[in-house]
Structures are given as C-alpha cells and as structure tokens.
Amino acid sequence: MRGRMMDTPLLISGLIEHAGNVHGDQQIVTRTVEGPIRHSTWAEVLRRSKQLAEALTAVGIGVSDRVATLGWNTQRHLEAYYGISGMGAICHTLNPRLHPTQLVYIMNHAEDRILLVDTTFIPLAEAVADKLPSVEHYVVMTDAEHMPETSLPNAVSYEDFIGGQPGAYAWPLLDESAAAALCYTSGTTGNPKGALYSHRSTVLHAMGVSMPDVFNLSRAASVLPIVPQFHACAWGLPYAAAAAGSKLVMPGPRLDPEGLTELLEDEGVNFCAGVPSVFLGLIQHWQATGSAPSSLEMVLIGGAAPPQSLIAALEGEFGIEFRHGWGMTETSPLGAVNTLLPSHRGWPVEERSAFQTRQGRAPYGIELRIVDHDGAVLPHDGHAFGELQARGPWVVDGYFMSDEAKLTDDGWFPTGDVATIDSNACVQITDRTKDLIKSGGEWISSIDVENSAMGHPEIAMAAVIGIPDEKWGERPLLIAVPAPDTEPTREELLEFLSGSLATWQLPDEVIFVDSLPMGATGKVQKTKLREEYGST
Ligand code: AMP
Numbered sequence: 001m002r003g004r005m006m007d008t009p010l011l012i013s014g015l016i017e018h019a020g021n022v023h024g025d026q027q028i029v030t031r032t033v034e035g036p037i038r039h040s041t042w043a044e045v046l047r048r049s050k051q052l053a054e055a056l057t058a059v060g061i062g063v064s065d066r067v068a069t070l071g072w073n074t075q076r077h078l079e080a081y082y083g084i085s086g087m088g089a090i091c092h093t094l095n096p097r098l099h100p101t102q103l104v105y106i107m108n109h110a111e112d113r114i115l116l117v118d119t120t121f122i123p124l125a126e127a128v129a130d131k132l133p134s135v136e137h138y139v140v141m142t143d144a145e146h147m148p149e150t151s152l153p154n155a156v157s158y159e160d161f162i163g164g165q166p167g168a169y170a171w172p173l174l175d176e177s178a179a180a181a182l183c184y185t186s187g188t189t190g191n192p193k194g195a196l197y198s199h200r201s202t203v204l205h206a207m208g209v210s211m212p213d214v215f216n217l218s219r220a221a222s223v224l225p226i227v228p229q230f231h232a233c234a235w236g237l238p239y240a241a242a243a244a245g246s247k248l249v250m251p252g253p254r255l256d257p258e259g260l261t262e263l264l265e266d267e268g269v270n271f272c273a274g275v276p277s278v279f280l281g282l283i284q285h286w287q288a289t290g291s292a293p294s295s296l297e298m299v300l301i302g303g304a305a306p307p308q309s310l311i312a313a314l315e316g317e318f319g320i321e322f323r324h325g326w327g328m329t330e331t332s333p334l335g336a337v338n339t340l341l342p343s344h345r346g347w348p349v350e351e352r353s354a355f356q357t358r359q360g361r362a363p364y365g366i367e368l369r370i371v372d373h374d375g376a377v378l379p380h381d382g383h384a385f386g387e388l389q390a391r392g393p394w395v396v397d398g399y400f401m402s403d404e405a406k407l408t409d410d411g412w413f414p415t416g417d418v419a420t421i422d423s424n425a426c427v428q429i430t431d432r433t434k435d436l437i438k439s440g441g442e443w444i445s446s447i448d449v450e451n452s453a454m455g456h457p458e459i460a461m462a463a464v465i466g467i468p469d470e471k472w473g474e475r476p477l478l479i480a481v482p483a484p485d486t487e488p489t490r491e492e493l494l495e496f497l498s499g500s501l502a503t504w505q506l507p508d509e510v511i512f513v514d515s516l517p518m519g520a521t522g523k524v525q526k527t528k529l530r531e532e533y534g535s536t
Helices: 012-022 042-058 075-086 100-110 119-131 158-163 199-210 237-244 257-266 276-289 308-317 349-356 446-454 490-497 526-533
Strands: 027-031 037-041 066-070 090-093 114-117 137-140 155-157 179-184 194-198 222-225 247-250 271-274 298-302 321-327 334-338 367-371 386-391 413-421 427-432 437-439 442-444 459-469 473-482 509-512
Touching: 012 042, 012 075, 012 199, 012 237, 027 042, 027 075, 027 257, 037 042, 042 075, 042 158, 066 075, 066 100, 066 119, 075 090, 075 114, 075 179, 075 237, 075 247, 100 119, 100 179, 100 194, 114 119, 119 137, 137 158, 155 158, 179 199, 194 199, 199 237, 199 334, 222 237, 222 257, 237 247, 257 276, 276 298, 276 308, 276 459, 308 321, 308 349, 308 446, 321 349, 367 413, 427 446, 437 459, 437 473, 442 446, 446 459, 446 473, 446 490, 459 526, 473 526, 490 509
Parallel strands: 027 247, 066 090, 066 114, 090 179, 114 137, 137 155, 222 247, 222 271, 271 298, 298 321, 473 509
Antiparallel strands: 027 037, 179 194, 321 334, 367 386, 386 413, 413 427, 437 442, 459 473
C-alpha cells in the first residue's frame, strides 16, 4: 500500500524559494571581487537567480546543458548555483587552481556551453578559450563599470546579462533524480572524473548537514564557508544555509588571515568551515594579535587530517568548538563528522584533542564499513583496519559520462581511504590506500607520523612518503616545513617523534623545505613529493 502523502520532488529551486520567501530579510554578505563588502538578502538572491535563469533561457540553454563557473565564493556565484540548477541545467564548478591543460580536459569532457567567470580568472580563461569549442558565451561576473577589456568571445558582464530580465521565472517541476551540479575530482591518478549530483542528493545532503551534530545550522547561524564553492559545492553550505535560513557570509577572493578575521568579526560569524592549511594560518594570526573573532563559536575542519596541535589551540586557547569532518567529492562531500559526545566534554584538552583527530561518525544518510583485501567486512573494534566504503543517497554510483563500474558487487562505494571503526562507530582514517607505507611487513600510517611531527612547535607542516628500501621494502621519509623564524634539526625532531612513535615507525631521513606542493583542493600533493624524493 502506498502512503497517502504528496509526491513533491526535492528540488534545488525549492531551497531558494524557501530561503527567499520565508527568510527573505536574512542577510547575504559578500566581499566582492571589485573590493567593497556588499550586503544583500535571500529575497534578492531569489529574484536575481530567477533573472539568471531567464537570461540563460534567452540564449538557448535548456535542461541538462552544462553551464560552468570559475569563481570565488560570492553572491553572484551563489545565484549561479540556484539559477542554473533551478532551471534544469547543470552547474559545473571549475577549480581555478587546476593546471590549464586539466581545465581544458574537464571543460571539453563536460561540453560546457557557457562559462561564468570572475575578473580574477579572465587571464586563465583567455589562455584556454581557443581550445574550448563547446563554449558559446563568456559571462564575466561583474558590472559594466568594472568590465575589463577581454579577448573572450561573446563576453558580457553578468549585470548586463541578467539586467533586462523581469525575475518572474517559474521554476520547472523537474524529476528530483535529474542532474543538477557537476564537480570533478582532483584527479591525483588518471584523468579527473565528474561527480554528478542530483537535485535529490543535494537537498538530502543539505538537510543532513544542517542537523545539530553536523553543522548545527539555524536562522541564528552566521556562516562563512572558507571552503571554496568550486570544491564539492562548498561542502553543501550554500544549499544548507538556504534550507535553515542562515546568514551567509562569502569571503570572495580574500582568503588571507587578516581579511578573513576582519569579515568574521564584522559580520558576527559564529560558524566557519575549511581545510586545515587555512586554519593553521588563521591560528598563527590570532596568536600574533592575541585574539580570535569574538563571535566565532564553532569551526568545522576537513578535507585533510588536521594536526592535534591545531585542534588543541582552537579549543584550549581560543575556546572555539572544533568539529572534524571527513568526506570526498564523491560523497557530496560529508561522510563523517566528529562531534564530541556529551561525555567527552569534561575531558582535559590534551585527551579531547587527541580523540578529535579521528574523523568521527556517519551522519544520518550515510553508512560506512571497512573491508580487507578480499572484500570481507571487518569488525568495528577500533583495531582492524581496511578500506573504508560508503553507501547512501548522496554517494555517487558512477561518474559523469563514464561506463566504468565503480561500486562493489553489493553496492558500496570504495573510498580508497584506509580506516578503523570503533565500537561507537567512530572512524579513524589511517591513510589513503596508496599512501600507506609497508615496512618489514608492518604498515606505517603516514598520517600518524605527520601528526606527530606537526606537534613539534618548530614544525609548520609535514608530509611523509614511503621510499623504496632494499631491506624493509619501504621506509618513511619526512619532509617538513619549519615554523617561521625557527631552525629545527633532524636529531631534535627524531628525538621528539620517538616520544610518540615506535622505533621502526620513525622516519629514516628528514628533509627541510620552504613549502610543500599543495594541490588544487588544499591537500599536499604526495605524487609530486614521490616524483621529487621517491628515490632519495
Ligand atoms: P576530495 O574528493 O578532493 O575532497 O578528496 C577526498 C579525500 O580527502 C578523502 O578520500 C581523504 O583521503 C581526504 N580527506 C578528506 N577529509 C579528510 C580528513 N578529515 N582526514 C583525512 N583525510 C581526509
């Protein structure tokens, strides 16, 4: 027997209609690419995203066409999320930190028809435009006054593009399983692959991440996504904030600690989210100036493993609640979050922050398990480790325009991460399958060694790779960036590490460098390190 309830589809247009109509006066704040801070509202974003949908229709964009964006976190980029997906087209966010050849590959693979581009990235777009036969129009996300000279074909400013439209668009009633947004994975191996989100997956993810033990969004929240809109849709925050009616503060191009701190303070931000490297910079700035923004209550850090020292500084020194998130482009992205249980709150900071280096528990909507090399499911005892697999309505079942089977025979997505899961369902990532170091038949977790090294006050960043060794198979090599104005030595560091690592886990060599190669999504590029130091 069917339930007697309405079959209303879960659509992205429903999110912006809700935000615009129910939370119309709630603020949307942007540090614009042009410079000044602009204050707007959800009602205005609703109207302007309808104008964008009308403008796209006028130039012949239809259902399932790909419209790409190359931009910072801004109000116009937010309108693109809603205008493009709302009309049934597919919003394809491009990562400007990619190499131009990768950008060309991705845009041609996606057959993008229009590119919405920030003025900052015009040189990048101009450099590749003649290799993009499918792109018919370039819409520069600025107004006529700031529109630069450009060789981009059919270039028009965003304000001119949407300006003449009435903003009375009636969103189509789409199938909720229709494609809505496209985001390519970082492509550390082979060509990048497209995760193709649906309306349904996006809306369910938005509702899932809004919950108290995840992002804890509400009308009272003032949210600043430091994580870029081109990285897994800013972890779903632009959608979740609309569902919850939260204030959204967009940092635009200024991701430096001074710029972010000013915005956090001035806009009363109480929650922000981003990758560890950004917060390492923020913490250093706050330590130097003696204070963190007064309104900031909670941060969610994910995308890579945050060092314990960062967690302890946030919670112990600045009294800001830290939450640890794990996920991937393929899981929309949230797959696990470490929010302390009430019983953990009384623990001393040292013990608590050690626990918080774990990636946490699955939110409702995600199931997680670990399997061994033969695919046998392993126990959740906190000791057995194997590949982490995920399942749920916001996990991919394959890639955009690819026939490659991705799921296990019983329908789980293999993440490529290695993890343990304890009896409280708490996941701890020990490595990427390809980053584990096998030394003398024992596995060494590169993350463990990196975390220990970053616990040393004179180490700002650290990465560990396995290098071939005749006797042991592989041995760990530590590549470390000293903290500003310090000169740590190899001996000192190894002595420090021996306090937390077994002798056989200690790196054989330490190389000090000025910086580590960072990938387009804020992760250390170990492939580059292997190329450079792999035969050391
Ligand atoms: P991406 O699809 O670019 O977001 O990359 C996803 C990968 O980043 C995951 O498979 C993990 O290897 C890594 N990752 C994400 N979050 C964390 C975390 N909290 N701790 C450790 N690794 C993480």
